[in-house]
Amino acid sequence: MSEERAQPLQSSLRVQELIYGLRISEVMTSKVFAVSRNCTMRDVQTIMKNNSITGVPVVDNKRVVGIVTMNDLMNALERGSMEESVIQWMVGEVQTLAEDMPLSFAISAFGKFPFRQFPVVNKKNELTGILTFRNINHALIRELSRQLRDMEQRHEHPPEPNSLTLSKVYQLSRYDFENGGKASSEIKKFLKSRGVPPKVIRRVAVASYELEINLVAHSNGGMLGFDITEDRVKISSHDRGPGIEDIEKAMTQGFSTANEWIRSQGFGAGMGLPNVKRVSDEFAIESAMGMGTMVKSIISLKPEKEHED
């Protein structure tokens, strides 16, 4: 028996990777029904019934101060307290999501918290939407049909056999140092076979390998996606947490949270993310504690954009 775990289909990983990269604001329901502090549970019941929804945020001057769910409503109903203010029955400590977060963070949040919906807020902390499982399912279906359309198109117009285009997604698990490095090595071979200059390949290899090792050494697992066109290599890394506490520190050479075991594997020098940034033409990192980290690195393949190494 082979010890290697079967990798899911490339196409399903691709869809997952695509929806991970969407912003919460692209997926959430923007038309939100909210109530103010002085509304009653009866008001909430009417709103839920008329709009077939299961959660209504309570706002004070656009800021979320609580949420009333179906559960709270049942409790109030049972006690005959439907005329009481929502303040008495709402859940006050609400976990909100920021609208510009990647959807992967929201998916982790659904796994981590028992809530079935999250109020979404903008930078000013004002309520702008609500995110439910349903929104995620819709996004999934949308990306699935887009993927199918792409597949059909590729079937009708197959790309040139030796073209410099490739999309590939790799799944990586925590502490799987055995497989960490496979993706980078495959991508390197592909670029070499297409005659990309060694200096550029080296930069792609550095970025990709460091991100791969980060997923294995520091995350609870995640995926590494490659999107290669004639012009550029785009690498994106999404993980399921734990999130980076201080991004600025993580971007500092020599800072590392690696444990002894990771260090015994030769890693944890605190150069990973700084190395990725150094070789990238475009670099972005986002992280939220308990939800995940997303890193994007773009390396240009156009010769005119010489990178000073």
Place this chain on the structure above:
Amino acid sequence: MKISEIQSLEQFTCVQDQYTDAELTTGYTSDLLSDVMGNADEGSVLITIQAHKNTVAVSSLAGVAAIIICNDRSVPDDMLAAAADEGLAVFQTSENQFNTSALVAQHIGGCPAA
């Protein structure tokens, strides 16, 4: 110096000899793989005590042409197998990293920093 010339020096034992001989113009001495990844020159010889399969992966991605394992550290079989796959030469020595670096520098025509 050529990779094969390391093989002929008495201080070094070749433990993985399936490689294509190439000219070494410089070396890099480090035990931190990210450091090697970020800073080792293409076509250099890596001087390290990090005898691990991951060292081969990093060397191959960074374009390192040969690896010297110092202080007589034992080289695990899976590292040798990976090196053979990648066509990377691996040597072993009882010398430490400083002496090995000095020795290699002598043979590549002096210390580059001098």
